[in-house]
Amino acid sequence: MEKIVTVDAVKKTYGKGNQKKTEALKGISFEVEKGEFVGIMGASGSGKSTLLNLLATLDKPTEGQISINQDDVTKLSGNQLADFRSREIGFIFQDFNLLENLTAAENIAVPLSLQGVKAKEIHRRVSEVAQRLSIDGILNSYPAQISGGQKQRVAAARALITQPTILLGDEPTGALDSNSARDLLDTMEELNQKDQVSILLVTHDPFSASYCQRILFIKDGVIYQEVKRENQTREAFYRQILSVLGNLEQ
Amino acid sequence: MLLKLSLTGIKGRLRDYIVLFSGLVVASGIFYMFEGLATNTAFLESNSMVKSIVFIFHLGTVLLSIITFVYILYANSFLMTMRQKDYAMFMMLGAKGRKIAQLIFIETFVVGVSATIVGTLLGIGLSSIVQQLLVKQLAIKITHFTAVSSSAALFTLIFFTVIFLLAAFVNAMTIVKKPILTLLRAGETPMPANRKPFTLLLEVISGIAFLAIGYFMMSQVMTLAFFALITALITIVLGTYFVFHSILIFVLDLLKRRDSIALKKLNNFTLSQLSFRIQDYTRILSMVAMLFALALGAITVGLGFHNEIMKMTDATSTYDLVLNNGQEFTASDLKGLSTSSDVAYQQKEDQDTVYYDREQFNQTPFKTKVFTSNRQTKTVGFDGEKLASDVTASDQLRTLELPEQSAKKHQFVSNQEFAALPGKTTELRLITVKDFEKDRDALTKLANENFQKNPTLDKDMGGMSQKALVYELYNALFSGFEFMGFFLGIAFLTMLASCLMFKILSGAKSDIQRYSMLEKIGARQKLLKQSIRKEIGILFLVPGLLGVTHVLFGLQMFKTLLSDPYSNLWLPFLIFFVLYFVYYLLTVWIYTGIVMKREG
Numbered sequence: 004m005e006k007i008v009t010v011d012a013v014k015k016t017y018g019k020g021n022q023k024k025t026e027a028l029k030g031i032s033f034e035v036e037k038g039e040f041v042g043i044m045g046a047s048g049s050g051k052s053t054l055l056n057l058l059a060t061l062d063k064p065t066e067g068q069i070s071i072n073q074d075d076v077t078k079l080s081g082n083q084l085a086d087f088r089s090r091e092i093g094f095i096f097q098d099f100n101l102l103e104n105l106t107a108a109e110n111i112a113v114p115l116s117l118q119g120v121k122a123k124e125i126h127r128r129v130s131e132v133a134q135r136l137s138i139d140g141i142l143n144s145y146p147a148q149i150s151g152g153q154k155q156r157v158a159a160a161r162a163l164i165t166q167p168t169i170l171l172g173d174e175p176t177g178a179l180d181s182n183s184a185r186d187l188l189d190t191m192e193e194l195n196q197k198d199q200v201s202i203l204l205v206t207h208d209p210f211s212a213s214y215c216q217r218i219l220f221i222k223d224g225v226i227y228q229e230v231k232r233e234n235q236t237r238e239a240f241y242r243q244i245l246s247v248l249g250n251l252e253q
Numbered sequence: 254m255l256l257k258l259s260l261t262g263i264k265g266r267l268r269d270y271i272v273l274f275s276g277l278v279v280a281s282g283i284f285y286m287f288e289g290l291a292t293n294t295a296f297l298e299s300n301s302m303v304k305s306i307v308f309i310f311h312l313g314t315v316l317l318s319i320i321t322f323v324y325i326l327y328a329n330s331f332l333m334t335m336r337q338k339d340y341a342m343f344m345m346l347g348a349k350g351r352k353i354a355q356l357i358f359i360e361t362f363v364v365g366v367s368a369t370i371v372g373t374l375l376g377i378g379l380s381s382i383v384q385q386l387l388v389k390q391l392a393i394k395i396t397h398f399t400a401v402s403s404s405a406a407l408f409t410l411i412f413f414t415v416i417f418l419l420a421a422f423v424n425a426m427t428i429v430k431k432p433i434l435t436l437l438r439a440g441e442t443p444m445p446a447n448r449k450p451f452t453l454l455l456e457v458i459s460g461i462a463f464l465a466i467g468y469f470m471m472s473q474v475m476t477l478a479f480f481a482l483i484t485a486l487i488t489i490v491l492g493t494y495f496v497f498h499s500i501l502i503f504v505l506d507l508l509k510r511r512d513s514i515a516l517k518k519l520n521n522f523t524l525s526q527l528s529f530r531i532q533d534y535t536r537i538l539s540m541v542a543m544l545f546a547l548a549l550g551a552i553t554v555g556l557g558f559h560n561e562i563m564k565m566t567d568a569t570s571t572y573d574l575v576l577n578n579g580q581e582f583t584a585s586d587l588k589g590l591s592t593s594s595d596v597a598y599q600q601k602e603d604q605d606t607v608y609y610d611r612e613q614f615n616q617t618p619f620k621t622k623v624f625t626s627n628r629q630t631k632t633v634g635f636d637g638e639k640l641a642s643d644v645t646a647s648d649q650l651r652t653l654e655l656p657e658q659s660a661k662k663h664q665f666v667s668n669q670e671f672a673a674l675p676g677k678t679t680e681l682r683l684i685t686v687k688d689f690e691k692d693r694d695a696l697t698k699l700a701n702e703n704f705q706k707n708p709t710l711d712k713d714m715g716g717m718s719q720k721a722l723v724y725e726l727y728n729a730l731f732s733g734f735e736f737m738g739f740f741l742g743i744a745f746l747t748m749l750a751s752c753l754m755f756k757i758l759s760g761a762k763s764d765i766q767r768y769s770m771l772e773k774i775g776a777r778q779k780l781l782k783q784s785i786r787k788e789i790g791i792l793f794l795v796p797g798l799l800g801v802t803h804v805l806f807g808l809q810m811f812k813t814l815l816s817d818p819y820s821n822l823w824l825p826f827l828i829f830f831v832l833y834f835v836y837y838l839l840t841v842w843i844y845t846g847i848v849m850k851r852e853g
Contacts, residue, residue: 061773082777089775100770104525112516114774122512161774 007168007201008035008058013067015053027053029224030067035169038199040192042215044207044244046252050224055173055205059092060084072168089117093162093170097177099154101146107157108133108142114165132160136190152183159190163200170194172204176211188214209248213241222251256356263360266335272758272843274368276328276751280321281372281413283744286380287317288405290740313741320544320748322416327537327752329361329420331759333428336360340428354425361424365417372413373406383740457503460495463488468806475813482810489803490543496799497538501531519776519784522767526788530760537756538796541749545800545833548745550807553825555738557815558731563690564816565727568630570720571620572683574696575653577707579682586702589695591687597680601671606662607654610671611637619683621649629816641665653681653718656709689720696721746829750836753796757789757840761847768848781849786841793837801826 013031018024027050035041045051056062057069060076069076072091079087094100101110108129115125133139136156141149146157155175162170172191176184192214194200204215212218214237220228228247232240263270291310340353381400467489470481505528508514515521531538574590576582579597587595596617601608618634625631635646640663651659666674686692700719704710717723768781808818 059773082779085772085775085777087775088773092775094773100766100773102522102525102767102770104529105521109521109525113519113522113771113776116516116518116521117774117776117780119518122516125516126512 004036004038006034007037007072008203009068009070010034010054010058011068011070013054013057013064013069015050015057015062016065027224028057028064031221031224031226032067033219033226033229035201035203038195038201040195040202040214040216041204042212042218043203043205043221044209044212044218044248045221045227046207049221051205051207051221052173054221055171058203059094059171060088089114089165091168093165093167095155095158095162095170095172095175097174099146099151099158099178101154101158101161103146106143106145107138107149107153107160110146110157111142111161111164114161118165128164129160132164135163135194136160150183151179152186155179155183155187156190159187163194169201169203172202172206174206174208174211175204176206176208184211209241209244212244213237218244218247220247220251227251268846269331269335269758269843270364272839273328273332273755274364276755277325277365277368278372278375279747280324280328280751281369281409282376282379283747284317284321284412285373285376285405285409286383286740287313287744288408289376289380289400289402290737292402292404292408293399310737316547317744317748318412320540320745320752321412323537323540324748324752324755325365325416325420327755327759329424331755332361332364333424334759334762337428350429354429357425357428358421361421362417365420366414369410369413369417373409376409377401377406453499453503456495456499460492460498460500463492463495465492467492471806472809474810490539493542493799493803494535494539496542497531497535497795501795502528505531519771519780522771523784523787526764526767526784527791530788530792533760534756534792537752538792541753542796542799542803544745544749545796546803546807548742548749549800549825549829550742550804551738551745552742552829553738553804553808553822554811554815554818555735555742556821556825557811557818558734558738560817560821561815562724562727562731566720566724568622569717569723571622571632571685572653573686573689573692573720574682574684574699574703575718576680576682576684576699576703577653577655577710579680580678581706582682582699582702586699587684590684590692590699592684593687594685595682596684597682599671600658600679600681601674601676602658602661602679603676606664607658608664608666608671608674609637609640610668611641611665612668613637614640614665619650621646637665653683655707656711689724693721693724697725742825742829743832746832750833753793754836754840754843757792758843758847761844764848772849778849782845785845785848789837789841789844793833793840797830797833 010031010033013028014026015028016024016026031050031054043051043054053062057064058071060071060079063077067077071087074087074091076084076087101107102113105113111129111132112125115128120128129142130139133142136159138153138156138160141153141157146154149157155178159170159175170191175191176187179187188211191202191204195202202215204211206212213232215232217229217231219226220230228251230243230247235243291314336357340357343356344350344353377400384400467485467487470477470485470488473481474485505524509521509524509528515524594617598613598619599610614635614637618636619640620632620634622630623633635643635649640647640650647663647665650663686696689696696719700721703719768785771781772778811818
């Protein structure tokens with residue numbers, strides 16, 4: 004299988020010069036293969052947000068390497084980083100992060116405009132992805148006029164429209180009610196299985212995590228344990244996750 | 254403890270506070286300078302031919318007070334957007350509402366009053382600098398002008414203290430009355446206003462119509478007088494409002510519909526930001542456009558008066574220097590002049606007649622100015638025959654003669670006859686120079702020597718024949734106008750640009766998230782900065798353009814006062830735009846610093 008994300012001995016230390024130093028990540032290594040649905044779990048302060056920021060290329064590791072689609076992202080800077088993000092990474096955030104003065108369609112189109120795609124092509128791809136996520140009925144609404152679940156679908160459409168190498172989800176169900184959350188997770192699973200979209204999900208919610216194929220548990224800046232779903236039912240995997248979490252907290 | 258927290262809060266936002274503080278300092282400084290003039294009745298009356306000038310300045314005070322008040326409200330809301338999350342946090346930590354209100358009150362009041370004191374001192378300093386600069390640069394003659402005025406200082410202090418008391422009270426009340434959650438979530442944008450296309454179109458049409466009526470009325474001020482003025486004022490204010498309330502939104506909408514524009518880079522975002530902003534900014538943008546027109550108009554007309562000085566002088570005098578008994582002036586007396594022509598008409602006189610040599614006038618005709626139909630003058634030449642036959646022509650010559658000569662008859666005789674006449678030959682010497690401005694000091698000196706050598710010349714009457722003295726007269730007359738126009742213009746400009754700046758900046762906080770999100774999805778920093786520059790640029794440009802249009806049409810009204818209000822327009826426009834542009838750059842700089850803080 005093709006490796007699309009390689010994290011190699013990554014350390015991240017906060018605090019400069021004489022300030023007290025905090026080691027958020029103490030040497031983490033793992034890989035994500037094309038078409039995988041990987042979860043990262045951990046308590047608050049475990050370093051999972053730090054890891055996400057590094058993967059999202061919003062921050063740089065103090066030591067170690069991160070490659071996404073064979074590019075060493077730790078070596079990129081400024082414009083290269085911005086272009087890399089718009090090309091290779093799709094984001095879904097907990098608080099949607101939609102631009103509330105643009106309509107849903109316009110929000111979805113922003114990444115393509117940034118890449119200089121022609122208007123005609125933009126329209127075609129927006130309606131394609133909207134249909135895929137069943138939001139074609141609300142394309143001309145503003146974020147304030149639609150529900151949380153719909154907002155997150157719009158955000159997912161915006162993340163997917165560039166056909167990124169990897170979709171990063173930062174607690175994407177965190178602000179949704181349970182029905183909307185289940186809908187979104189079903190959709191993500193379908194995208195993963197049918198369209199081979201690689202997904203990396205950061206969450207502390209065991210239910211969301213149970214949709215993943217593999218979960219990395221992080222504690223105090225290192226990978227504490229790794230579990231795989233394999234042929235288990237989702238309910239069985241969910242219980243396994245709960246028991247690991249139980250051990251994690253002791 | 255709370256005071257300490259509050260102080261740390263200020264320290265954390267030192268740059269924003271410095272901007273706010275200096276804005277307030279400039280506002281009070283300008284207010285002081287203006288009051289320094291307005292309360293100085295002696296200065297106003299001695300520098301203006303218009304009786305109502307004191308009234309005009311009182312009107313100016315009222316206008317300036319209103320702008321200052323609005324300005325302080327905006328500056329205050331900027332202060333509040335910076336602080337309200339801190340206050341909400343204090344309240345969450347258990348600080349009592351009353352305590353917070355006290356804190357806000359003290360903070361607003363202390364910042365305001367200390368800014369006013371510094372501003373008044375700055376105003377005194379600026380007054381004397383402006384005075385010296387204007388006096389030197391524009392050769393303006395102003396009298397009774399003092400930089401330090403206790404009544405102006407007192408008025409400024411009282412005015413600002415009252416406004417800050419009010420502002421502090423309003424601030425304290427709003428913070429305490431708002432639920433904590435609203436404060437914590439402050440800065441989220443409201444829903445887009447849904448306007449029916451038909452109403453929008455109706456507003457667009459009526460906006461254009463109002464402006465058209467207003468502009469037409471301003472060109473009719475000569476015939477319709479006050480009716481035109483008042484109609485113009487009302488329709489232009491309405492038209493300006495509609496431009497921002499509908500026309501601009503209409504245009505932005507059209508742009509957004511064009512895929513080739515909207516779907517390029519961040520254009521759609523910038524356009525949407527603008528159309529959301531403008532709904533919220535309608536009133537301030539209309540006010541800015543009107544004040545822009547007033548300020549630019551004041552400077553343009555002020556400088557127009559400056560141009561008038563030389564024009565009026567040129568229109569009255571043909572020759573740059575008139576020397577009676579010119580034979581008494583030697584070549585060395587005239588050494589300092591860059592003479593371009595020097596004519597000496599010889600005179601002989603008896604009891605009741607002054608004789609001239611006709612041939613001399615045929616050789617170099619006597620030149621004088623006559624009025625043409627459209628209040629312009631032109632130079633005409635009279636030769637010996639014309640002078641001999643036409644009394645009005647020779648009367649022109651009379652105005653340059655000594656009083657005892659001009660009372661006598663004139664005879665223009667032939668060369669031989671003139672030579673045969675008995676008596677002493679004197680000369681009426683008429684000189685023009687290549688560069689009047691350059692030689693003005695020398696000309697003034699010679700003109701005064703001419704008075705000394707010819708004591709019968711009445712300085713009050715005869716002064717009108719000496720161009721250098723005519724110049725001084727007009728200079729004194731118009732300088733007051735010029736100074737006031739300049740002063741009013743600069744004062745209004747600073748206030749309106751500051752208002753706009755703080756209004757834009759107080760919206761910056763809510764944009765932080767938008768820009769950080771765009772950055773996350775891969776928008777280059779350069780692109781984000783470009784978007785900011787475009788957005789703020791349009792918010793500055795549109796009221797500016799509208800203001801310029803108002804001025805261009807408005808100058809029609811000054812056709813009665815100024816011979817050509819449109820001449821040398823580039824100078825006031827340039828001064829104005831440079832200042833306005835500095836404000837634009839400052840706004841962009843601070844705004845970028847706020848929304849893209851992570852990099853800063």
